[in-house]
Amino acid sequence: MSEPLHPIRSLISEDLINFEKLFNDAIQSRNKLMNLVMNYIIKRKGKQMRPLFVYLSAAVFGKINPSTHRGAVLIELLHNATLIHDDVVDEANYRRGFLTLNSIWQNKVSVLVGDYLLAKGLLLSIDNNDFALLKIVSQAVQEMSEGELLQLEKSKKLNITENIYFQIIRQKTAILIASCCAIGAHTAGSSEEHVRKAKLFGEKIGIAFQLKDDLLDFSRSHTGKPTGIDLQSKNLSLPLIHSLDKADAFTRLRMYNLIRKKNKTHRQITQLIEFSERMGGIQYTEKKMKEFLNEAKEILNSFRPSLYRDALDKLIANVTTRTY
Numbered sequence: 001m002s003e004p005l006h007p008i009r010s011l012i013s014e015d016l017i018n019f020e021k022l023f024n025d026a027i028q029s030r031n032k033l034m035n036l037v038m039n040y041i042i043k044r045k046g047k048q049m050r051p052l053f054v055y056l057s058a059a060v061f062g063k064i065n066p067s068t069h070r071g072a073v074l075i076e077l078l079h080n081a082t083l084i085h086d087d088v089v090d091e092a093n094y095r096r097g098f099l100t101l102n103s104i105w106q107n108k109v110s111v112l113v114g115d116y117l118l119a120k121g122l123l124l125s126i127d128n129n130d131f132a133l134l135k136i137v138s139q140a141v142q143e144m145s146e147g148e149l150l151q152l153e154k155s156k157k158l159n160i161t162e163n164i165y166f167q168i169i170r171q172k173t174a175i176l177i178a179s180c181c182a183i184g185a186h187t188a189g190s191s192e193e194h195v196r197k198a199k200l201f202g203e204k205i206g207i208a209f210q211l212k213d214d215l216l217d218f219s220r221s222h223t224g225k226p227t228g229i230d231l232q233s234k235n236l237s238l239p240l241i242h243s244l245d246k247a248d249a250f251t252r253l254r255m256y257n258l259i260r261k262k263n264k265t266h267r268q269i270t271q272l273i274e275f276s277e278r279m280g281g282i283q284y285t286e287k288k289m290k291e292f293l294n295e296a297k298e299i300l301n302s303f304r305p306s307l308y309r310d311a312l313d314k315l316i317a318n319v320t321t322r323t324y
Contacts, residue, residue: 024042034116037109040101049319050072053312054071059188060308063188068187071186071187078117087102140175158259179199197299204299208292236259239281247275290320293316
């Protein structure tokens with residue numbers, strides 16, 4: 001695990017052990033192929049940031065309990081399912097340095113595995129009468145699907161405005177972290193007002209997280225994420241959206257022609273990055289990221305002081321200072 005997260009994870013280490021066991025138990029199947037794929041998913045697991053948000057949010061408002069563990073597993077099942085389906089849609093071959101499921105077992109198996117994970121999450125909640133958690137996650141799935149479709153619709157015509165862009169990332173990325181914080185607060189027995197505030201806190205962190213991804217995509221240094229991956233896929237992110245808005249008509253047309261090209265060369269991607277630097281798009285994105293981070297911290301500071309609140313503060317700092 002990344003060193004900056006070690007003190008945070010240490011604070012809830014026992015809960016994370018319980019999470020791992022419950023998650024691994026939840027994904028077991030009677031089908032040999034399914035278990036083979038599940039073992040691959042376990043091996044390629046990431047930093048599991050979302051369970052951290054669930055547990056720390058619960059601890060800020062009360063105590064971590066069995067429903068918190070189930071909520072963390074539910075979110076992680078949903079997260080893995082959406083990643084698998086995204087890789088199929090994007091025809092991606094790698095994620096976090098690992099081969100994607102669709103590149104090993106092809107699309108049909110990948111889609112079925114994603115469906116299986118969603119079903120396991122539903123059953124985990126229904127079997128334990130966690131209907132409030134199920135409602136939070138079902139609303140998130142709806143938002144994520146609508147956000148993905150909105151991006152596909154707008155990307156074809158390259159007519160994404162800044163307002164539409166923020167709507168897309170709120171639905172595609174931020175809603176999941178918002179759901180983590182809402183689930184944590186709810187399972188700790190918080191009031192509806194605190195659950196709402198926790199969800200808003202998570203939403204702002206989720207938007208800041210995506211803006212950091214945008215900046216990494218435009219980075220000139222090695223970050224562990226291929227520079228220009230969104231530019232290759234013709235997805236417009238904030239640095240370009242802002243820069244195109246500021247450019248003159250001739251430059252804007254030239255940049256749109258570059259963006260539309262398939263299999264862009266390194267030189268063409270560099271041109272788009274340099275354009276965004278020159279027009280202030282990257283600086284503007286950094287400014288907006290800090291704004292959302294500060295708004296999230298303002299909400300966080302309204303919660304009761306504790307070691308867990310401090311840990312959340314460190315976690316959100318890591319979200320926007322990461323280099324991966």
